[in-house]
Amino acid sequence: MEGKTVISRIQKTVRPGETRARRSLYLQYMVEPFFYLSPAILLIGAVIMVPLIIGISYSFQSIELLKPFASGWIGFENYVDLWRDRKFWIAMENTLFWTFWSITFQFLLGLGLAMLLNTQFFGKKLFQALVFLPWAVPTFLSALTWAWLFNPVIGPLPHWLAALGILSEPYNILGDPKLAMWGPITANIWFGVPFFAITLLAALQSIPDELYEAAEVDGATPWQTFTKITLPFLAPMIAITVMLRTIWIANFADLIYVMTGGGPANSTQILSTYIFTTAFRKLDFGYASTIAVALLLILLIYAVILLWLRKKLVKI
Amino acid sequence: MARIELRDVAKRYGSVEVLRNINLEIQDGEFIVLVGPSGCGKSTLLRMVAGLEPISSGDFLIDGECMNDVRPRDRDIAMVFQSYALYPHMDVARNMGFSMEIRKAPVAERISKVAQAAETLGLTKLTDRLPKALSGGQRQRVAMGRAIIRDPRAFLFDEPLSNLDAALRVEMRLEIARLHQKLGATMIYVTHDQVEALTLADRIVVLNAGDIQQVGSPLELYERPANKFVAQFIGSPTMNVVPVLGTETGVNVGNGVEIRMLDQPLTAQAKELGVRPEHIDVLDNGAGDLSAVADVVEHLGSDTNIYVNAEGIGPMMVRKHGNIPVKSGDRLGLRIQAQNAHLFASDGTALRRAC
Numbered sequence: 001m002e003g004k005t006v007i008s009r010i011q012k013t014v015r016p017g018e019t020r021a022r023r024s025l026y027l028q029y030m031v032e033p034f035f036y037l038s039p040a041i042l043l044i045g046a047v048i049m050v051p052l053i054i055g056i057s058y059s060f061q062s063i064e065l066l067k068p069f070a071s072g073w074i075g076f077e078n079y080v081d082l083w084r085d086r087k088f089w090i091a092m093e094n095t096l097f098w099t100f101w102s103i104t105f106q107f108l109l110g111l112g113l114a115m116l117l118n119t120q121f122f123g124k125k126l127f128q129a130l131v132f133l134p135w136a137v138p139t140f141l142s143a144l145t146w147a148w149l150f151n152p153v154i155g156p157l158p159h160w161l162a163a164l165g166i167l168s169e170p171y172n173i174l175g176d177p178k179l180a181m182w183g184p185i186t187a188n189i190w191f192g193v194p195f196f197a198i199t200l201l202a203a204l205q206s207i208p209d210e211l212y213e214a215a216e217v218d219g220a221t222p223w224q225t226f227t228k229i230t231l232p233f234l235a236p237m238i239a240i241t242v243m244l245r246t247i248w249i250a251n252f253a254d255l256i257y258v259m260t261g262g263g264p265a266n267s268t269q270i271l272s273t274y275i276f277t278t279a280f281r282k283l284d285f286g287y288a289s290t291i292a293v294a295l296l297l298i299l300l301i302y303a304v305i306l307l308w309l310r311k312k313l314v315k316i
Numbered sequence: 317m318a319r320i321e322l323r324d325v326a327k328r329y330g331s332v333e334v335l336r337n338i339n340l341e342i343q344d345g346e347f348i349v350l351v352g353p354s355g356c357g358k359s360t361l362l363r364m365v366a367g368l369e370p371i372s373s374g375d376f377l378i379d380g381e382c383m384n385d386v387r388p389r390d391r392d393i394a395m396v397f398q399s400y401a402l403y404p405h406m407d408v409a410r411n412m413g414f415s416m417e418i419r420k421a422p423v424a425e426r427i428s429k430v431a432q433a434a435e436t437l438g439l440t441k442l443t444d445r446l447p448k449a450l451s452g453g454q455r456q457r458v459a460m461g462r463a464i465i466r467d468p469r470a471f472l473f474d475e476p477l478s479n480l481d482a483a484l485r486v487e488m489r490l491e492i493a494r495l496h497q498k499l500g501a502t503m504i505y506v507t508h509d510q511v512e513a514l515t516l517a518d519r520i521v522v523l524n525a526g527d528i529q530q531v532g533s534p535l536e537l538y539e540r541p542a543n544k545f546v547a548q549f550i551g552s553p554t555m556n557v558v559p560v561l562g563t564e565t566g567v568n569v570g571n572g573v574e575i576r577m578l579d580q581p582l583t584a585q586a587k588e589l590g591v592r593p594e595h596i597d598v599l600d601n602g603a604g605d606l607s608a609v610a611d612v613v614e615h616l617g618s619d620t621n622i623y624v625n626a627e628g629i630g631p632m633m634v635r636k637h638g639n640i641p642v643k644s645g646d647r648l649g650l651r652i653q654a655q656n657a658h659l660f661a662s663d664g665t666a667l668r669r670a671c
Contacts (some may be wrong), residue, residue: 210401213368218415218462228418232405235562 007271058289065283080292087274088291089265095270095295096183099250102188106244109189110196111234117197118204124295135194143258144270146187150174150259177267184256184268188249196241203237246306247299271295318378318469318502319344320365325374327360327526334360335526338374342504347496349505351513352523353549358506360521362472365504366395378469394463395472398479400455401464402447409434409443412461431460436498437491453484457491464495470502477512489515510550514538522546544664547590553621556632557592557660562586567659570628573605577654582667586659594633595656598622598642604651608632613644626650 034041062074082088117128134142149155153170158170173179208231215225253272255260262269262277269277271291279288320600332621335357342348350358363369365376367388376383383391394415399595402411404603409430416426434440437457447455456476473492477485493516497505504595507513513520520535522545532541534550541547547555560564560567562584566576569589577583608624611631622634622642634650642648659667 208399208401210397210399211403213366213388214395214397214401214403214462215414215418216368216388217366217393218396218418218466220391220414220418224418228414229403 055289056293058286059293061286063284063286063289065285071286073293074286078287082290082294083289087269088271088294090112090266091269091271091274091291094181094266094268095250095272098185098188098256098268098270099246101185102192102249103242103246105185105189106192106196106245107238110193111200113193114200114204115230117201131197132194132251134191135198137191139191139254139260142191143184143187143255146183146190146255147174147259150183175264177264180260180268184259187255187259188252191255192245192249195245199237199241200234203234207233236310236314239306239314242301243306246302250295319380320470320502320504321375321377321380322365323375323377325359325361325376326372327364328372329367333526335364338528340521340528340531342502345500345502347503347505347516347518347536348521349507349513349519349597350521350523350651351470351507351510351549352529354444354508355525356523357526358508358523359474361476362395362504365470366393366472367391391401392466392469393472394468394470396459396463396476398475400447400459400479402458404447405586407444407446408439408450408458408461411447411458412443412465414462415466429465430461433659436495437461449618452480453488456480456488460492460495460497464499473503473505475506477507478509485512492516510552514550519586520550522549524549541590541658541666544588544590544660544667547658547660547666551592553593553633553635555592555658556596557588557590558629558632560586560589560659562659566654569606570626570630571606572628575605575652575654575657577657578593585657585661586667587662588660589652590658590660591652591656592638593621593633595653596632596634597651597653598634598636598640599649599651601647604649606650606652608648608650609647610642610644610648613642615639622648624648624650 025043059078060073060075062077063071113131117124117131121127149157151174152158152170158167158172161167161173162170167173174183211229212225215229220228245306250270251272253276256268256270256273257276260268262273272295275288275291275295278284278291318407320340320342322340323339326333327335338361340348350361352358360369364371367383367386371384378391378393384636403414406414407429411428413426413431413582416429426585430443431440434443437460439454439457439461442450442454447458450458456479459476476492477488489512492505496516505512505516516535519531519533520537521531524545529549530537530546532540537546537550541550544557548557558569560569560575562568563574564584566574566583567586567589568574575589606626606629610622611625612623614621614623617639618637619640620635620636620640620642624632624634626632632650661667
């Protein structure tokens with residue numbers, strides 16, 4: 001009896017000539033999904049992975065347009081050079097300085113602006129539009145404008161700073177190695193505040209009013225409401241935007257390149273401008289790739305730390 | 317514990333007046349329910365007491381002290397919100413102890429008070445959970461815990477049960493009643509559900525379109541409504557109201573039948589007669605004041621609801637206790653219990669019975 005039913009079941013499902021074996025679980029669960037995903041994988045591979053790998057491979061080669069016969073694989077030679085390169089370490093220090101102060105001021109001013117825009121006042125719509133304007137100005141144009149603003153011959157800023165006693169006399173800070181970095185940082189703050197204002201305003205508007213009312217009835221002062229309700233709510237958005245902007249700013253060469261070109265005496269040279277000048281002024285693509293890989297690693301480590309912190313701190 | 321007084325309070329948004337002539341005195345330890353249809357201003361009134369909405373005119377006093385311009389955090393009033401308004405990033409214990417945390421009360425005191433409140437509300441096992449991991453009823457309890465931990469001068473409830481399912485609502489209603497007995501605190505409770513109002517309140521304030529219609533104990537509102545609105549709003553099923561012609565001795569209903577109402581004065585002014593479904597007797601066909609045809613009959617076991625079509629009047633509803641053998645299409649005689657009927661003048665005010 002037992003045998004008969006088994007046979008009859010097999011005969012029902014399998015036609016003559018077909019295999020009687022079950023389909024392999026391995027094939028079914030491990031391989032099959034990737035067939036369906038393959039178009040996307042191929043596209044991502046072609047657009048992202050291939051250029052990335054080629055770029056990284058350049059860092060292990062000597063590719064200098066001015067020395068066409070010396071090109072070829074050279075192992076870690078570029079990295080050894082990088083470790084010994086004083087300009088690289090200066091650029092690294094400048095990158096940290098530039099990124100830290102840009103992001104700090106952009107974030108604090110953006111948060112303040114978002115909180116102001118989250119209240120009710122006359123002409124709010126107009127103000128919102130104005131606040132977001134710097135975002136729409138081409139970087140090249142804003143860099144030029146700021147460079148002129150800092151020029152004592154045509155710009156008012158040095159005269160104002162001198163009148164306030166910050167500068168001893170109205171001179172161009174972009175020419176002073178000690179202060180030059182603050183020029184592009186100022187321009188960058190002006191340029192980046194709208195981004196924080198937009199994103200944080202959106203996050204602020206998603207906080208339910210009742211929570212503020214409940215806190216008020218519970219006896220919270222405005223400062224306590226801010227630290228105990230608003231900030232915890234904004235935390236996820238803050239973590240993401242700060243991370244995005246940090247990566248962005250660390251890679252952001254346009255403003256510095258136009259305003260100071262990395263000078264004077266490399267005092268405003270950051271990694272991304274150093275990469276740019278190495279690749280397109282010295283035409284040394286191999287070494288430029290090496291610096292780029294170093295920057296990539298630093299930003300990867302930074303992103304991992306920030307995402308871990310976010311997971312740890314954010315409860316909602 | 318507090319006595320709360322509202323004197324001639326009004327609320328205006330621009331030129332729109334949403335509340336006017338609000339005069340109310342709430343005794344220490346009293347449970348007051350504000351009830352009315354949506355948009356009548358009851359929540360606005362509660363928020364004005366909490367300090368979340370400014371008072372446009374009039375005076376608001378707690379224990380004789382004018383509180384018009386005092387900020388919410390200095391009023392020492394606790395509020396339970398309709399949406400609970402729990403802080404989603406804080407666990408249950410921190411949510412409940414938040415008011416003590418920001419007042420920088422000693423940590424040991426805070427912990428013991430939170431534990432005590434959690435015990436009272438049956439939340440002891442949940443104190444380390446976040447609000448998102450709680451059910452609706454548990455969230456409601458946490459919101460109440462947040463209020464009771466403060467030992468405030470008054471509690472405000474803004475439709476606290478409207479987000480719960482029917483069974484849980486009954487349970488939480490009992491819990492609020494118990495809480496009031498235990499704490500003996502002044503409570504103001506807003507609802508649009510008359511069952512909550514009738515079961516919880518010491519006194520009910522009925523609001524409509526920004527005016528107080530009547531203030532009184534639940535039975536007072538049921539037995540002696542001040543006007544047609546209160547009469548129809550309080551009591552379920554709704555009171556039948558039929559147009560009548562007042563005479564010296566009673567009223568004439570539709571088909572010329574006179575209902576004698578010798579104990580009611582001023583019957584000549586009556587324009588409408590109101591009678592609750594439970595105050596109509598069902599008799600055999602031909603007997604009583606009116607003859608009617610049963611349209612729909614609902615047998616609820618404990619009660620029987622009969623929707624009738626009364627001759628010369630139109631649709632009415634009759635409710636009788638117990639299970640009575642009436643079928644749809646039956647011809648019935650109805651008798652209106654004159655001693656329980658209400659008469660309304662043309663402007664809707666009730667013509668008071670001499671008593």
